[in-house]
Amino acid sequence: MITPPHRTALLTGITGFLGPYVAAALRADGWSVRAALRRPIGDLPACDGSVLVGDLGGATDWTDALVGIDAVVHLAGRAxxxxxxxxxxxxLYFETNTAGTIHLAQAAAAAGVRNFVFISSIAVNGVSTDGRAPFRESDAPAPQSIYGRTKAAAEDGLGEVAVKTGMAVTAIRPPMIYGANAKGSFRILSRAVTAHVPLPFGMIRNRRAFVAAENVASFISFRLERPGHGMETYIVSDEEQISTAEFSRRIGRALGRNVLLLPVPEKALGFVLRVAGATHLIESILHSLVVDTGKIDRSGWRPAVSLDQGLLLALGKTPPK
Known part of the structure; x- marks a missing residue:
């Protein structure tokens, strides 16, 4: 029996929502995982070791963290x-998400790391595909938020690092990621369904892409085995792209609950959200965000879980075999 070579990945963002998923996927594929931490924390059962690096920015000292590292998976950032x-x-957003990312990539290349994976965001493409074709990796960036602009600028910088150093760089643009302990819209929605709260989504006919945390982690591990050359960007999503209303129903199905969807006109719902000071939710609730999965399909990767399986796992249920 041939023993596989020892490989170590430096993982940032282990304390975030996605971090444990990625650490578990890497270890399952034979990687040792070293976590880069801002501050000391308790045990990290998903990792094989850790190193303190302090705050992420353009002056972070990565010297000790990168000793003996074969690949870097960069999840950390201001969300x-x-x-x-x-x-x-x-x-602070640009210092953390842009300068911090580029500086880490430069330090990794200087340390001899040959493979760098970066979690970017579909926000680089924009916020909505209403009236246009699905988002593709080849689209001109059109971020509508400071967060999206910081990710787009980080991608630009990583492209330059890849050209100058020869380090393979993968930028991943996921849509909304859901999973156990997810925050934001998914947590709010799943709690509302659990509490049998009627939802005003009955007249929404949009289509949106979602992605299970297990699928993001699976693709990261896939790319570490197939890094390619230069910089490549991938939009990673589940195979199904469905409406806000249908996503709510699927959550209900996973929880074994019927979901009451009230037939509120979209314009009326949008007005209520604006009055309530929740304009940032209008895009994610009312508008479409569809992605073209052609490039990810051609890569040879296939999602580890379906949307329904991912929702069951996210809600603490066991998918049927």
């Missing part, structure tokens, strides 16, 4: 917040 918060913290 979605309401537009007013993003505007107030614009400099």
């Amino acid at each position: 979605h917040r309401p537009p007013a918060v993003q505007l107030a913290e614009q400099d």
Whole structure:
């Protein structure tokens, strides 16, 4: 029996929602996982070791963290917040998400790392596909938020690093990621369904892409085995793309609950959201966000779980075999 070579990946963002999924997928594929931490925390059963690096930015010292590293998986970053918060913290967003990412990639290349995977966002493409073709990797970036602009700028910088150093870089643009302990819209929606709260989505006829955390982790592991050359960008999603109303029904099905969808006109619902100061939710609830899966399909990767299986896992249920 041939023993596979020892490989170590440096993982940022282990304490975030996606981190444990990625660490588990990497270890299942034979990687040792070293977590880069901002501050000391308790046990990390999903990792084989950790190193303190402090805050993520353009001056972070990665010297010790990158010793003996074969690949970097960069999940950490300043995530979605309401537009007013993003505007107030614009400099911090760019320092963390853009300067921090590019600096890490430069340090990794200098340390001899040959493979770098970056979690970007579909926000680089924009917020809606209403009246247009599905989003593709080849689209000109059209971010509508500071968060999206920081991710787009990070991708630009990573492309330059890949050209100058020869390091293979993969940028992954997921739509809304759902899974156990997910925050944001998925948590709100699943709690509402659990509590039998009527939802005003009965007249919504949009289509949206979603992706299970297990599928994002699966694709990251897939790319580490097939890094290619230069920089490649992939939009990763589940195979099904469905309406907000249907997504709510699927959550209900996973929970064994009927979902009451009230027939509220879209314009009326949009008006209520604006009055309530929740304009940032209008896109994710009312508008379409459809993605072209052609490139991901041609890569040879297939989702680890279906949408229904992913929802069962996210809600603490066991999918049928």
